[in-house]
Structures are given as structure tokens and as C-alpha cells.
Amino acid sequence: MVVYDAVVVGAGVEGSATAYHLAKDGQRTLLLEQFPLPHSRGSSHGQTRITRRAYPQDFYSHMMIEATHFWKDLQKASDVQVYKPIGYVVIGKHGGQYLQNNIDAMKKSGAPYTVLDSAAFKRQYPMLNYPSDYGGIYDPDGGLLRADRALNALQALFKRYGGEIRDGQRVVQVTPEGQGRVTVRTERDVFVTRSVVLCCGPWTSDLTSQLDLKLQLQPVRISVCYWKESSQNSHSYKKLPTFFEEKCCAGHAIYGLPSEEYPGCVKLCLHHGPEIHPDRRDVVDDTWVRRSLSQYVQRHFPGLEPTPAVVETCIYTNTPDRHFILDTHPQWKNIVIGAGFSGHGFKLAPVVGRVLSQLAQGKDPSYDLTPFRINRFCPSAQL
Ligand SMILES: Cc1cc2nc3c(=O)[nH]c(=O)nc-3n(C[C@H](O)[C@H](O)[C@H](O)COP(=O)(O)OP(=O)(O)OC[C@H]3O[C@@H](n4cnc5c(N)ncnc54)[C@H](O)[C@@H]3O)c2cc1C
Structure with missing residues (x-):
């Protein structure tokens, strides 16, 4: 044998x-x-996942040095584009603790980053609508992976x-x-x-x-929502990098990517969902997720239609x-x-x-x- x-x-x-x-x-x-x-x-x-050096914990940011090299090497070895370095922005209150934690971790791991104060954030992303005291941390090594x-x-x-x-x-x-x-x-x-x-x-x-x-592992169902740009949109979302905001939507984070798999659709999801067993993934009601996301989109992404055009499903397995x-x-x-x-x-x-x-x-x-x-x-x- x-x-x-x-x-x-x-x-x-x-x-x-x-x-x-x-x-x-x-x-x-x-x-x-x-x-x-x-x-x-x-x-x-x-089709897509976010990649980034920006993390509030420096041990992940440090591990991402090797991971990023690997994705680039995989590209060469397989002759398939898997990594698109379109950047990543952490959105939050300028000077707030979450952004500061990211800055501290990136400094510690030697990651490049740019702090966007409120004026720079508004200038850079006119398609977004956040309060005037909001800003961001821009991570140039971030981007998307073709999963x-x-x-x-x-x-x-x-x-x-x-x-x-x-x-x-x-x-x-x-x-x-x-x-x-x-x-x-x-x-x-x-x-x-x-x-x-x-x-x-x-x-x-x-x-x-x-x-x-x-x-202590808890699987949760994630609704992967794609939001179509509306026809009256004055600022295109094409120049958007990948993005994340902590604890902003029904008490949970949101994240997203610009249009990639479905033309004209921004992918924007809640970083949480209903608890499930993976063999019965679709037997739960996630109306609250879609409703919360829709409210978030209407507040901060005014050029997107308020109902997702496409919804797919995926699972997280969370630790405490x-x-x-x-x-x-x-x-x-x-x-x-x-x-x-x-x-x-x-x-x-x-x-x-x-x-x-x-x-x-x-x-x-x-x-x-x-x-x-x-x-x-x-x-x-x-x-
Ligand atoms: C919607 C969504 C968005 C995400 N976005 C990001 C992101 O932007 N950036 C990022 O870094 N990560 C992201 N993630 C997380 C990332 O995709 C996951 O952490 C990762 O895919 C987990 O992979 P895994 O191999 O552990 O699990 P899985 O992909 O679930 O693989 C486990 C495999 O084991 C198999 N299996 C299980 N039990 C058995 C068995 N008894 N016998 C044989 N086979 C078995 C399953 O069938 C499955 O194929 C996202 C995840 C989701 C769902």
C-alpha cells in the first residue's frame, strides 16, 4: 500500500x-x-478578493510581504494574471483609532502608505459621500486577486x-x-x-x-452583492481602489472592489452574515444584511442603484x-x-x-x- x-x-x-x-x-x-x-x-x-498590506495587526502586514511576492511569482509561473495592484483604501474618521492602528502596523512592517486627510480624500474620491471629518489610509500594494x-x-x-x-x-x-x-x-x-x-x-x-x-469555529453566510452604477451618475466608480470601512453598517465592517467581474457593477459586501451550517447554507433569511447594505450604499455611494443587481453566496468561518x-x-x-x-x-x-x-x-x-x-x-x- x-x-x-x-x-x-x-x-x-x-x-x-x-x-x-x-x-x-x-x-x-x-x-x-x-x-x-x-x-x-x-x-x-x-472571481475576486482584496489583497492589502494594510492591517491593524503588524504580524499580518509582515506576512503579506512574502504573500505578495508569491502572487507575483505565481503569475509568472502560470502565465495568468492573478494580481491587479489597483490600491486599497481604509476609510474612517481622520485621526480615528482604527486608521491609526493601521498606520502603526504598516510603519512597523515597513509597508508604504499615504494618509489622506479629509480634503485629499474628497479630491481623490469624488464619487463617494462621507462626512467632512472622514479621510483614509491608502495602501499602494493593495488591489485585487483573481480568486x-x-x-x-x-x-x-x-x-x-x-x-x-x-x-x-x-x-x-x-x-x-x-x-x-x-x-x-x-x-x-x-x-x-x-x-x-x-x-x-x-x-x-x-x-x-x-x-x-x-x-470555536462559526460559519456565517455572506451575501456577495454587486451594485450597478446608475445612468445619472456624475462621477464614475472606475477609478475606485478596493476599500474597507470598520464598524459602519449594522455594527459591522463593509468592504468592496470596483467593477471587475460584472461591467458597471461595484462589489460591496457586509463583513458578516447569519450563522449557518455549510450543508444548509441557503436556508436562512438575510434580509437584514441587504437592507443594511442598501442604506449604506444610499448614504455613501450616491451614484449606485440602491438594490443589488446581482447577489452571490459565500461562507466565512469565524473564530472569536x-x-x-x-x-x-x-x-x-x-x-x-x-x-x-x-x-x-x-x-x-x-x-x-x-x-x-x-x-x-x-x-x-x-x-x-x-x-x-x-x-x-x-x-x-x-x-
Ligand atoms: C464573500 C467572501 C469574500 C472574501 N473576501 C476576501 C478578501 O477580499 N480577501 C481575503 O484575503 N479573503 C477574503 N475572503 C476569505 C477567503 O476567501 C477565505 O478565508 C478562504 O477562501 C478560506 O479558504 P479555505 O481553504 O479555508 O476554505 P474553503 O474554500 O471552504 O475550502 C475548504 C474545502 O474543504 C473541503 N472539505 C471540507 N470538508 C471535507 C471533507 N470531509 N473531505 C474532503 N473535503 C472537504 C470543502 O469542500 C472545501 O472545498 C472572502 C471570503 C468570502 C466568502
Whole structure:
């Protein structure tokens, strides 16, 4: 029987990036996915994601140095444009705490940025309508990632390095055996491996709970809304960078991107949604989300129609502090977990994949993983 060096469960962006790094390191790697690929049931589908160096925590901003290099290299290696550096702006009260936290973190990580005071903000973005004391922080390294293309490119390179993908294979059980082996059972097959990496997105708890590990993960449904520019619009939204405002809409953040996938439509979403189980994603009422967004659009984006022209669906898997889980199982070091990406994990997948692949190989990770440890929520999970 074949013994793999690593089996990665879940071919979303985090699992695919992990599998890529493992195969590149010469590890015999199998990537298992429950649905036929590609699919739109998890968190990694769709055409665009925001990328940025701007973060209120310097550890993410620091990780983004490597991630940004990776996306540019992936572009070259795959001959597909995945990164469009159109910039990113954090919107907020000029001099307010949230903007200041971003400035502090960017300074610490050496990221370039420009502070836009209220006059500069108004001049730069005449298509927006914010109070006169509002401004922004502009991040020139920010922009958008073409998500579907990036995911395809990652999986193609993984295969080029000798990796094997099997889709339509739901993992139903992960059993640690003696002598550093793990058995991975799907509905059809059984695989033996030296290490396993669980990157199961919103389904993670289904497998970790079998391994006596209760992770505080909460999947939420996100309505991905596209708002059409109205015909009487005096200022086009074409020059808009990607953008974010903290706690501004029903107590939650909003974020958005200029027209990319649907001509003439700005993508603007709430950074939150109703709690769900991923197998029953669409059985919830999200009227409050659309109503809150519509009010926000009418207040601040006067040139957009107040009802979304297109609505798609995606899932976040939130942790209580919205930071990722990147760790080994407290008892079995060859079971690695990457989860809880809380709606901001796409851009960082190259670094996430690298550290998870290092943990799976028993190597020291190249970043301090303290903010991402399991035992910050489960003190009994001694590592
Ligand atoms: C609307 C939306 C907007 C976002 N915007 C941004 C953004 O602008 N910038 C950013 O950086 N991030 C963003 N994110 C977050 C980012 O997309 C996610 O953090 C990331 O995609 C998470 O990837 P994942 O691989 O953990 O999960 P997933 O993509 O859900 O992948 C998990 C995979 O595991 C598979 N799986 C689960 N259980 C099993 C099993 N038992 N057996 C086999 N396979 C299994 C699933 O089918 C799935 O394919 C956004 C997310 C959403 C939903």
C-alpha cells in the first residue's frame, strides 16, 4: 500500500496552497476534496478578493510581504494574471483609532502608505459621500486577486510538482495510528499517510470533533452583492481602489472592489452574515444584511442603484478573535489544522500554506504562530 508523506483534506485556497508547498518540497502529497472541482460551496470561489498590506495587526502586514511576492511569482509561473495592484483604501474618521492602528502596523512592517486627510480624500474620491471629518489610509500594494484563476493556477502547479488531486472524495474519518501514521477514510477509499493537514473551511469541526478537539469555529453566510452604477451618475466608480470601512453598517465592517467581474457593477459586501451550517447554507433569511447594505450604499455611494443587481453566496468561518488557527493537534503532532480564516484568508494563503506544510513536515514554522494557536481558546489544549 502507498504511504503518502502528507494528505491534505480540502482543496480550497488554503489546502491547495499547503499541498503546493508540500509537493514543491518533494513530499508525496495527496489533496482530497469532497466535491467535484471546481465548486462554489465553500469560501474560495468567485472571481475576486482584496489583497492589502494594510492591517491593524503588524504580524499580518509582515506576512503579506512574502504573500505578495508569491502572487507575483505565481503569475509568472502560470502565465495568468492573478494580481491587479489597483490600491486599497481604509476609510474612517481622520485621526480615528482604527486608521491609526493601521498606520502603526504598516510603519512597523515597513509597508508604504499615504494618509489622506479629509480634503485629499474628497479630491481623490469624488464619487463617494462621507462626512467632512472622514479621510483614509491608502495602501499602494493593495488591489485585487483573481480568486478562481489563482486557485486553478495553484492546483495546476501542485500537479506539476507531482501532487495528486482526488475530488468527489469526502473524508469521513481521520484516525491516528501508532508509529507516526494516520489513516484517512473517505466514503470510497482508505489512505495511509505520515501526516494529515485539515483545511476543511466551514466543515472543519465535523472532523476535528471526532479527534476530541472542540474548536470555536462559526460559519456565517455572506451575501456577495454587486451594485450597478446608475445612468445619472456624475462621477464614475472606475477609478475606485478596493476599500474597507470598520464598524459602519449594522455594527459591522463593509468592504468592496470596483467593477471587475460584472461591467458597471461595484462589489460591496457586509463583513458578516447569519450563522449557518455549510450543508444548509441557503436556508436562512438575510434580509437584514441587504437592507443594511442598501442604506449604506444610499448614504455613501450616491451614484449606485440602491438594490443589488446581482447577489452571490459565500461562507466565512469565524473564530472569536477573527484570527486564524494554524497549529498541530494538541495530542498528535502529525495532524495539522488550518482553519478559521474569518473572511480574510485568501490573500495570505501562500504564507498559510507554507507554515502548514512546515508543521506537517515537523519543521519549525518560519513565522511566530502565537496569535494562531489553538490553546488561545481552549486552555486545556496544552501544546
Ligand atoms: C464573500 C467572501 C469574500 C472574501 N473576501 C476576501 C478578501 O477580499 N480577501 C481575503 O484575503 N479573503 C477574503 N475572503 C476569505 C477567503 O476567501 C477565505 O478565508 C478562504 O477562501 C478560506 O479558504 P479555505 O481553504 O479555508 O476554505 P474553503 O474554500 O471552504 O475550502 C475548504 C474545502 O474543504 C473541503 N472539505 C471540507 N470538508 C471535507 C471533507 N470531509 N473531505 C474532503 N473535503 C472537504 C470543502 O469542500 C472545501 O472545498 C472572502 C471570503 C468570502 C466568502
